[in-house]
Amino acid sequence: MTVFIMVAGVFTGAPVWRETAELLAAAGGEVHPVPLTGVDAGRPAAPDRVDLETHIADVTAAIDAVDTASGREIVLVGHDYGIHPVLGAADRRAQRVARVVYLDAGMPRDGVPPLAAVPDQDLRAQLAERAERGETEGALAPPARDGWQRWGSTAGLSDAALDRLTALAAPQPLGTLLQPLRLTGAAAAVPVTGILCTGNGVGIDLVQRLVDFGDPDLAALAGPHVTFFELPTGHWPMLSCPAELADVLRRAAAGEGRRLRPADGAGEPPAHLRPFPLDLPEVPRDRKGHVDFYVPEAEGPRPAVVLVHGGPVPAGSRPTPRDWPTLVGYARLAAAEGLVGVTFDHRLHDVTDYERAADDVAAAVELVRADPRVDADRVALWFLSGGGLLAADWLTEPPAWLRCLAASYPILAPLPNWGLTGGRFHPARAVEQAGTLPVVLLRAGRETPEIAATVAAFVTAAEDCGTHLELVDVPNGHHGFETVDAPEETRPALLRAMRSVAARLTA
Template structure:
């Protein structure tokens, strides 16, 4: 007999699992929602010493008192930290650990590292000794994850029953006794409306992400639910069915991508041009650049990209292609490697981009008063600084299939990187945005939010719409629509670079 032990998100209690637990029991399983100390009906037990270790002990005690020999341990959001801590102490009882719409906790890292609410991070940076974290108001739950699919009555109940979160449960580091000895089996349940999909995992795996390579194991499976971060409220029956299938070892298994017969090619037949490498920066120089300074286009790759990945982005066919294409049209093409390796790295990536721009502007072959920045994918968040305070020499800001708001699954990203908020300060800075139709829903929503904000403030946006193309189409979609899209976007950028 297998029992499910259900450990819930911050501010909530075992009550949140009611409908899902009922369906599991009806299918013949044990189902035991956990109400952690200080939360739910046990909120009166919270004290200044209530911490992550307290919550780990709560889960351990429940496991020890269950009649079932084998346990499927489900952690939702914050709940994965006490769940993993308990699984480490009771490995012999654990049949599987289910990570419900949450990233991988790390030994020595606090739960706060995976919390997407950047306002909470700001508060704790200012006051590390803060008291209990107040429960969100009705319109604030999305800070912890998308509320897509949650009926209003359920959201109102969530708000009414929520409790303050003891602060040390979020700030105390997780300690795993034997981090190199894995739990026997794990399942990830991804909620696509919260910005996590199996396709995105496989893309990251293709990038060589070492953390994901550890999940290429027949004992590790994945499911995807078309809902927000709260599936026990939005689709409890579907969640219960998914958990039953996870317990049976079903689900999608990641596989290492096969090595291609030949590297992917840039979609335009542009001959690769020689380049100069200066530190993290590559310059593609047009003919005649030594006699007359030329405008420059700085191409900013996306991410996060694992630090160990080889080749690095500036050597990817897409960026070699863009740099060569720009040079063939008479301007200096610039590519660079910036250090966006984790979602927490946007600050240093922004610094790398700013330093690269200054290096380029100081080059005598570059017209320092005619610079364009062109960001791709996750690099779209890096446009916020330039939108908020555009210098006079920045003649155009472009973005292709950009991420313009961080999905909650990335955890906390500094609130500075919010292009939809920064665009109100962009003035008449020309913007060229390439939007793909076959986009990840969370990324597409961020573009929609940005365009609405841009329209409201009267920003100068030229939209290049490519409904039949995908994210990263330059090396995957060799169609006439895709080729024409690159030509149109480049022409729009160069027009703004060269006009007086």
């Protein structure tokens, strides 16, 4: 028999698991949703006396109450914040735990407080400032009914479920968010399953891409004891799809799930290192610091296309984006059209890095415009994937020298779990201020639903305000279509888009 010990996320306690727990029990499992001290009504306590270690002790006690002598296996399930006390308890009782399930949760690390996983970046900064001042007492009030989106996607929640989530919510003691998690590594060998709620912005393919980048901190995700599942719902699957969640938890306990390919695995290279689909002339690379120029053989200063790579890309990834075949391919395609193609690396290593990445883009553009081989009055910016949010600044106040803005399979509004509640990095809003700036948008027909929704919002806003928008569709294209789809599907769109940009730069 499997014993499921389940720990809820921020503001929520044991009652949130009711339907899922009943379904698991009906299927023969033993289920123990853990009442958390200071959160659940059954364990009242003054918030000032509750911290992360308090909740780790709650989970550890639940583990100790299970008699495993009869062969019962304990599976710990941590949702959202709940993964922190789960990991703390697993570290202390590693020999008694058969598996840890991360339910739409991050990857906590030793010495890092749960505050780091709070998706609302503004709130996170405010609480960090309070912690620096030593103001760690009290509790954080739960959101109102219309405020849950700041904590995760509410996709899939009915009105009744959202009402219930709000009714069940309780203040979260600040100490549980501000106290660092302490891990010894004792549970490193315990099997792990990640359940990703794709409505919240992350799916298995995206995690595979992150592993493919070669960051050693993520290599463990491709280990033989790690599996993954997806649920097509928002951040609270125990309320939006309890039956599907119960089924996945049973399968996870049995060791099922998809396994990731190691970054250094044999066989086909990862998607971002596969060849560009166009056969282009070799153009020498001229590297100046963190910026690479691909200059055509032509007289006089030439218009330039500055390529802004996507992300987040882990800081330890090698090679860096400016050397990826896709970025080099775009730059050489620009050179083949008589333009200066430019690639560079920016510091979008995490969703918290958009401000400094925006600074990097601005600095690279100034360096490019100052180069004597570039016509400083004729520049285009071309954004890819997660770099799309960086387009917002240039849409808001397009300078006269910016003759065109292009984007390939971009993210054009913050994804639900990114916590970017402010308006700066939101191209779907900024496009209303683009004026006469032409925009060329390569749209993947088989984009992930979450990203496709941001593109649809951008297109609608652009059409409503009369933006000069040219859509170049790749009907069967996926995210990153240059290197993941058949070349015959992508070549015509790439050529058309680059020639359209060139026409606007040379007009």
